[in-house]
Every structure is written in structure tokens, then in C-alpha cells.
Amino acid sequence: MKPTSKIIIGCMSWGKWGKQFSTKEATAMIEFCVANGNTFFDHADLYGDYTTEAEFGCALHKSLIPRETIQLITKCGIQNPGETRNNSVKHYNYTKEYIIWSAEQSLKNLKTGYIDTFLLHRPSPLMDPIEIAEAITILKNQGKIINFGVSNFTPSQVNLISDHVVVDVNQIEFSLTKNTAMTNGSLDQMLQKGIQPMSWSPLGSVFKEETNQTKRIKKWLKRFCEKYNCSKDTLVLAWILKHPAKIAPVIGTTTKERILNANKAQEINLELEDWFVLLEASNGQEVA
Numbered sequence: 001m002k003p004t005s006k007i008i009i010g011c012m013s014w015g016k017w018g019k020q021f022s023t024k025e026a027t028a029m030i031e032f033c034v035a036n037g038n039t040f041f042d043h044a045d046l047y048g049d050y051t052t053e054a055e056f057g058c059a060l061h062k063s064l065i066p067r068e069t070i071q072l073i074t075k076c077g078i079q080n081p082g083e084t085r086n087n088s089v090k091h092y093n094y095t096k097e098y099i100i101w102s103a104e105q106s107l108k109n110l111k112t113g114y115i116d117t118f119l120l121h122r123p124s125p126l127m128d129p130i131e132i133a134e135a136i137t138i139l140k141n142q143g144k145i146i147n148f149g150v151s152n153f154t155p156s157q158v159n160l161i162s163d164h165v166v167v168d169v170n171q172i173e174f175s176l177t178k179n180t181a182m183t184n185g186s187l188d189q190m191l192q193k194g195i196q197p198m199s200w201s202p203l204g205s206v207f208k209e210e211t212n213q214t215k216r217i218k219k220w221l222k223r224f225c226e227k228y229n230c231s232k233d234t235l236v237l238a239w240i241l242k243h244p245a246k247i248a249p250v251i252g253t254t255t256k257e258r259i260l261n262a263n264k265a266q267e268i269n270l271e272l273e274d275w276f277v278l279l280e281a282s283n284g285q286e287v288a
Contacts (some may be wrong), residue, residue, distance in 0.1 A: 005037040006241065007262045008073070008198060010252040012044070019254050026059030028198035032256060034065055036263060042171075042198075042250045044075035044121055045106055050084040053109035061111050072110055073198075075121035075151055075171075076102035092124035099135035103144055117169055118145040123157045133164035155189040162193070169196045174247060175204030176239050176282050177213060187245045202233070202249035203236050216281040224278075228268050233258060237265035241277050 013027070014021050021029065031186055033039070043053050053074065060070075081087045103118055115230050118139065120132070139145045148159060149169025161167055170190060174181045178201070181187045190197045206221075221232040228235065241245050251262050270278075280286050 003037055004039050005263050006246075006248050006266055007038055007237070007259075008040040008042050008248050008250040009033050009038050009259070010042045010200065010250040011052060011056055011252060012042075012047045013252055014075045015048035015055050017038065017048050017052070019061070021055070021254075023055070023059050023062060026056060027062045028061055029254060030056075030063050030065065033259065034070060036117045036260065038259065038263070039070045040073065040248070041070065042073045043106075043110070044078070044119075045102055045109075046078050046080055046121075049080070057109050057111035067112060070113060071116040073117040073119065074106045074110070074115055075119040076106070077121040077131050088288045092122060092126070094120060094124050094132055096131045096135040096138075099132065100138060103139050107144060110198055113141055115145045117147040117149055119149045119151045119169060119171060120161075122152045123150070123154070127161075129161050129164045133160060136165050151200075155185040158193075158195070167193075167195055169198060170173075171198035171250065172201055173201050174199035174240065175202050175206075176217060176236050176278060177204030177206055179279070179282065181193055182243075182273060187243065187247075197247045198250055199240060199247050200250045200252075202240055203233060206236055207233065213282060213284065216284065217278065220276040220277055220281050224270075224274060227274075229271075230264055230268060231261045232263060234261045234268065234272075235278075237262055238270050239267040239275060241265055241268075242270050 013019055014026060029171050043056065045053060076099060079085060079087045079091050079093050081090060103115065106115060136148045147168040148165060149167055150161060151171040153170055158167055158170055172181055172186055187197060206217055221235055224235050225232055237249050240249055251261060
């Protein structure tokens with residue numbers, strides 16, 4: 001097996017909310033990812049209206065890939081109205097009982113005895129840090145989760161939780177086009193406290209929208225593709241990987257070529273001025 005990649009495979013679109021993989025197709029995708037060093041798989045309980053975790057678990061079981069060779073990430077807390085939950089309104093639930101129940105449901109769905117990284121999906125105005133810490137401590141002591149973290153939390157919200165239980169991860173939206181985490185204290189805090197940053201939507205809007213911002217970025221990407229002998233999406237991820245916080249991008253693609261392009265980003269060390277050229281192109285102005 002190839003060395004573990006820093007690129008995390010996001011599984012949100014594997015099921016009902018996207019490709020609707022059969023068990024056979026999902027198994028083949030898992031095997032492809034692992035064969036190319038992508039051993040981290042990112043889930044959330046609610047993906048596919050609370051169905052994608054279980055579909056992945058069946059595929060993983062069929063793959064016969066040893067559990068200890070992969071790392072599973074999942075999240076809890078968001079309560080959506082839908083076919084599988086009797087909720088009248090979207091809300092968050094971070095009671096001690098619910099966190100424990102949700103983790104145990106994810107264990108069943110993923111057909112595993114432990115979750116490598118268990119995250120609170122989004123902050124709730126009603127979350128009680130002491131109650132959260134009690135739930136996480138129980139789950140850790142029982143060996144049901146290894147690492148604990150949060151997702152989409154501000155620095156003050158991270159501090160609120162980390163005063164009571166160690167926060168290992170914060171998964172945030174971060175990309176070349178959405179880079180405020182470098183100025184709002186989020187990445188500073190993670191560097192300071194040794195918290196692992198993960199970035200969802202790491203390609204941002206570069207390839208989704210045609211705006212003045214993306215036009216400026218693409219102009220430079222075209223030039224740099226020749227210089228670094230790689231694709232544009234590879235360069236966008238290489239830009240993220242250069243940050244000293246060691247951000248781990250969570251990519252949502254199920255296209256094999258794009259997964260391989262993402263892995264190539266680890267081989268590229270953007271020159272300092274090239275990194276700032278792309279930042280300037282994104283922000284539309286030079287740094288202060």
C-alpha cells in the first residue's frame with residue numbers, strides 16, 4: 001500500500017445526495033482510494049438523509065480491507081427533517097445522551113468497533129461544554145472514539161469546548177477563494193494549540209463560478225500549470241498545503257483522475273512569491 005495521503009476523501013456525495021453508488025461501486029471506490037494512499041474517509045451521520053454511513057459500512061465490509069489500515073471520520077449533531085428522522089425543524093442536539101447514541105449509531109452503520117475522529121458538526125447556541133465533555137470522555141474511555149473534534153467552530157467556540165475536553169480537530173471551510181480563516185484567528189489558534197485543521201470545499205468557487213475573482217485566479221493558474229507541470233485543481237490544493245498549520249483538504253470528488261490530481265498536490269512546493277500571487281489574485285489586492 002502507498003504511504004498515507006494527506007488528502008481526505010469526502011463521502012457526502014457517494015450515496016443518496018450524489019452518485020448513489022451500489023455496494024459494488026462503493027467497494028471499488030474504497031479499494032481505489034486505499035491503493036493510492038487515501039486512507040482517510042470523511043462522513044457525517046446526516047449524509048444521504050442518514051443513509052450514506054450504512055451504505056459505506058456495507059461496502060467497507062465487502063472490501064476486506066483491514067480496518068486498522070484506514071481512518072474513519074464522522075460527525076454528529078445536525079437534526080434534519082426528513083424520511084428517516086421525525087424532526088419538525090432543523091436543529092442541533094448536543095445533549096450527553098444524544099452524542100453517545102449518535103456515536104453508537106455511527107459505529108453500527110460503519111460496521112466498526114471504533115471511530116478514529118468524531119466531530120460535532122456545527123456549533124449550537126444551546127451547547128453545554130461540560131455535558132459535551134462528559135459524553136466524549138465516556139466514549140473515549142470505552143474505546144469507541146479515538147480523537148475528538150469540531151467542525152465549523154470559531155476560535156471562541158473551540159475555546160469553550162477545549163476548556164473541558166481536548167479538541168484534536170477543527171474542520172472548517174477553507175480554500176483559495178474562501179480564505180478568511182487566515183485572518184479571523186482560526187488557523188492561528190490551530191497552530192498555537194496543535195489542533196489539526198481540515199478544510200471542506202478546498203477548491204472553493206474556482207471551478208464553480210465565473211467571477212472577477214475566479215477569472216484572476218485562473219489566469220495565474222494557467223501560467224503556473226506550465227511551471228509546475230500539473231493541473232489547475234492540483235495547484236489550488238498545493239496552495240492550501242503550503243500553510244504551516246498543515247491543513248488536510250477534504251475532497252468531495254468521486255472522479256478517479258481528480259483524486260490522483262489531488263494527491264499530486266503533495267509533491268508541489270509552491271514558491272513563496274507564487275503563493276502570494278494567487279492570494280493577491282483571489283483577494284483582488286496586494287497584502288497590506
